[in-house]
Amino acid sequence: xxxxxxxxxxxxxxxxxxxxxxxxxxxxxxxxxxxxxxxxxxxxxxxxxxxxxxxxxxxxxxxxxxxxxxxxxxxxxxxxxxxxxxxxxxxxxxxxxxxxxxxxxxxxxxxxxxxxxxxxxxxxxxxxxxxxxxxxxxxxxxxxxxxxxxxxxxxxxxxxxxxxxxxxxxxxxxxxxxxxxxxxxxxxxxxxxxxxxxxxxxxxxxxxxxxxxxxxxxxxxxxxxxxxxxxxxxxxxxxxxxxxxxxxxxxxxxxxxxxxxxxxxxxxxxxxxxxxxxxxxxxxxxxxxxxxxxxxxxxxxxxxxxxxxxxxxxxxxxx
Numbered sequence: 001x002x003x004x005x006x007x008x009x010x011x012x013x014x015x016x017x018x019x020x021x022x023x024x025x026x027x028x029x030x031x032x033x034x035x036x037x038x039x040x041x042x043x044x045x046x047x048x049x050x051x052x053x054x055x056x057x058x059x060x061x062x063x064x065x066x067x068x069x070x071x072x073x074x075x076x077x078x079x080x081x082x083x084x085x086x087x088x089x090x091x092x093x094x095x096x097x098x099x100x101x102x103x104x105x106x107x108x109x110x111x112x113x114x115x116x117x118x119x120x121x122x123x124x125x126x127x128x129x130x131x132x133x134x135x136x137x138x139x140x141x142x143x144x145x146x147x148x149x150x151x152x153x154x155x156x157x158x159x160x161x162x163x164x165x166x167x168x169x170x171x172x173x174x175x176x177x178x179x180x181x182x183x184x185x186x187x188x189x190x191x192x193x194x195x196x197x198x199x200x201x202x203x204x205x206x207x208x209x210x211x212x213x214x215x216x217x218x219x220x221x222x223x224x225x226x227x228x229x230x231x232x233x234x235x236x237x238x239x240x241x242x243x244x245x246x247x248x249x250x251x252x253x254x255x256x257x258x259x260x261x262x263x264x265x266x267x268x269x270x271x272x273x274x275x276x277x278x279x280x281x282x283x284x285x286x287x288x289x290x291x292x293x294x295x296x297x298x299x300x301x302x303x304x305x306x307x308x309x310x311x312x313x314x315x316x317x318x319x
Contacts, residue, residue, distance in 0.1 A: 120183025122318030189288030202293030220251030284309030
């Protein structure tokens with residue numbers, strides 16, 4: 001169970017599961033937390049099972065109360081049974097803009113020391129608006145090496161800590177953890193051995209894949225094909241829609257999948273392409289995969305591709 005200083009309780013505030021670092025991609029680990037809805041994510045309230053597992057000091061979150069209690073300059077610590085204590089430090093919101101319904105791009109100045117810990121796309125931070133608030137896990141959407149600022153894509157579920165963060169104005173204070181996670185292990189899919197890379201994202205799970213694309217770490221010019229399957233409800237619900245032409249110029253073919261369009265989903269589109277022979281022959285041995293999104297999508301994509309011969313070691317998650 002969690003032991004929480006200042007009655008802070010961890011939960012998912014992205015399209016990630018409300019869980020440990022080991023569940024930040026598809027939510028398929030055994031933890032006191034369960035995932036609901038959409039990535040990794042990453043935004044939902046604590047589930048009933050999570051609340052039953054919560055520390056006795058847990059209190060329902062109040063966004064308004066959190067906003068009137070600014071974080072102090074001293075560090076706070078949250079302890080969880082899956083890892084070492086987490087130190088939180090003060091940070092500042094530089095900007096917060098809505099980029100899709102219920103979705104916000106938040107630029108945070110975390111300071112040079114914390115930013116220096118961001119070395120690989122797929123890493124994340126925890127953040128909260130006050131010592132008493134619950135912390136959310138947020139994949140970093142900007143590429144490494146961007147100075148002291150980190151970009152987060154936050155899905156603001158009503159009443160959640162994510163909503164409280166998105167409500168902060170420019171200059172507003174929040175608390176952030178050091179950069180966490182190992183990121184995507186891209187060394188498993190080197191360009192000289194893997195000529196095709198398939199990326200799959202749903203909703204706010206696009207965050208770490210955006211970071212991968214913009215970092216240049218995919219080495220698109222050295223590969224036969226790099227393709228992103230990006231699932232959202234509709235074009236108007238798609239975060240970073242305006243960046244898609246830039247990604248394509250960088251060598252990433254983008255396949256947009258809208259669930260409002262005849263209930264089409266990323267995994268069903270992939271299945272159709274596999275059936276049509278798109279990945280036929282011995283090509284499977286040269287395919288690498290990056291996943292970030294809903295648990296069902298991640299599981300289905302993994303099953304489809306491994307059955308076609310893709311090495312599971314080349315199917316990468318950001319934990």
